[in-house]
Amino acid sequence: MSRRRVVLGARPGDGESRALLATTVGVFAATVREGELMSAGQVVGTIDVLGVLHELIVPPGVAGRVTERLGGERSRVPVQYGDALFVISTASTESIMEQTSPVRDDAQGALSFVAPMSGRFYVRPSPAEPPFVAAGDTVRRGQTVGLLEVMKTFNRLVYEGDALPDQAAVHEVLPKDGDDVVRGDVILALRVLPEK
Amino acid sequence: MNQFRRLFIANRGEVAARIARTCDKLGIVPVFGVSEADRQAPYLRGRESVVLGPSRSSESYLAKERIVQAAVQTRCSALHPGWGFVAEDPVFASLCDAHGVTFVGPPAAVMQKLGRKTPAKAAMAGAGLKVIPGSDGVLRDVDQAREVADSIGFPILLKAESGGGGRGMRVVRSAAELKDAYDSAQSESLACFADGRLYLEKLIEGGRHIEIQLLADKYGHVVHLGERDCSVQRQHQKLIEESPALVLSDDEREQTLEAAVRATRAIGYVGAGTMEFLLDEHGDLRFMEMNARLQVEHPVSEMRTGIDLVEAQIRIAAGEPLWFSQGDVDLRGHAIECRINAEDPSNGFAPSPGVITQWEATSRDDHVRVDTHVESGYEVSPHYDSLICKVIAWGKDRETACERLTEALQKIRCDGISTTIPMHLAVLSSKEFRENRYDTRAVPGWES
DSSP states (O other): OOEEEEEOEEEEOSTTEEEEEOSSSEEEEESSOTTOEEETTOEEEEEEETTEEEEEEOOTTOEEEEEEETTTTOSOEEEOTTOEEEEEEOGGGGGGSOOOOOOOOOOTTEEEEEOSSOEEEESSSSTTSOOSOOTTOEEETTOEEEEEEETTEEEEEEOOOTTSOSEEEEEEEOSOTTOEEOTTOEEEEEEOOOOO | OOOOSEEEEOOOHHHHHHHHHHHHHHTOEEEEEEEGGGTTOGGGTTSEEEEEEOSSGGGTTTOHHHHHHHHHHTTOSEEEOOSSTTTTOHHHHHHHHHTTOEESSSOHHHHHHHHSHHHHHHHHHHTTOOBOOBOSSSOSSHHHHHHHHHHHOSSEEEEETTOBTTBTOEEEOSHHHHHHHHHHHHHHHHHHHSOOOEEEEEOOOSOEEEEEEEEEOTTSOEEEEEEEEEEEEETTEEEEEEESOTTSOHHHHHHHHHHHHHHHHHTTOOEEEEEEEEEOTTSOEEEEEEEOSOOTTHHHHHHHHOOOHHHHHHHHHTTOOOSSOGGGOOOOSEEEEEEEESEEGGGTTEEOOEEOSEEEOOOOOTTEEEEEOOOTTOEEOTTSOOEEEEEEEEESSHHHHHHHHHHHHHHOEEESSOOSHHHHHHHHHSHHHHTTOOOTTSOTTOOO
């Protein structure tokens, strides 16, 4: 039987609890019981998808005591994508949690270019080609900065906008290649170019 | 009859709702496999569903193992793939079989054969259908391409042996362009289909797109349900379909329908399938390809014959012999379908996803059918295609069908997004469409 390792999804629950979510449809079997502890990197069960066992790994920065397990004591439970497989209490394990607070650099002169529509963002014209823009580049009005796939149609994302200068420096391209974005999401974090 | 109790629907939107309607009629419980983006869809209310994966199709509607696993764990003994996604994937059909789920569609081996273009073309020519002149099978190299092109004359079309969706395809108008076109078509098809083999056909410009609806059971019984004219297209996307195709001569229609039935039997086809043809300037129908699935425009044939094609697919898959013969298929009157897409036709057909704030599209007319999965408050997702509704009208003749369809379209209320309804109304009232004088190159009555 072949095996594949997958990292569980995580979602904050009520208070100091966290839910660990199924990453695929399939038949779930847990190796950790209610009351036991789990921590990042540990294999806590499997999901069987047509005979391929997906080993479920606790995501980075997550640890706690299992307070609920889907299906209780049942050994094999059919689940769907997104089901909460475990609920864990993180109350006593706060110290080992990874602190991830992405600080937005609100330096003076920060600008952003946002998605005009919802869709899937692509950073390069095709897999073999270089990205349209990267951090450190200068973008000019009318320049293509990415592709947005909306309803199977590829649209060029063109740098424009009344509130934006004719040229700006790219500080960061926020979405990764292939990420879903919604209208208004920041695509490019920009900086005003110093006057010459 | 070996009846299915539970059937898995491996698709979304309009076709998923359509399949469920027939399941209800047959007393089969439908189970929907959905993506996370669709989990709140109105057509799932009061239904069984299972979330396969995230909105991205590659991890949900195209994830073969997840889909079959979901069908197995929800105790479904059959699976309907709808159209698009996994519908014509022989590997998927085999995977269903291997796990005890009956795939509602043709056998994997037949699908495999139809997916490769030149064997399919040869089989159809062998069964007596006219094909587009071109190379005899795949091309050895660019020199052979030049020889064949010289003998049939430019312009020609280079096509990918394992292709589809226009990729790996190049129009070549002169010998000077051939080498570059050959190289780029080859590298594109290698990248898209992992198969760089090409073949070549004479380019037929314009023309009409005509197709034949076929039904075959597992015991060699084959019937046709008449033809459809799908020539109102924009960039190879069909917009309006109708039956019968009045541009066809009676002789050509009769001969081709018969030959299509023979060819379907000859290749061992099972289920509902559609043969697509190009009607050339001499009035000859030339075979292009066979689609091994239900088509979006199937209601046109259903309105004329009274036969439920999804029911036929399911009963055939369950092993039932066809319960009617060709003589029982009564092709009545004229039917026309408009596909309503969430697109803005006055702005280059730009996609128009968003929330439909107000939706009203019911019809009290028995001769008008509205197939849709949307309602007020529905959010048209940016992740999937833009079809939101189909309106099909029947009349004793083309004129009557056109008028009923126009009236039905005018009554539709859809606020919040742009739709192709204004374009449909313009086409239906245009002189070119009414007089049936147009081809696939331009939408009649609509400048875009």
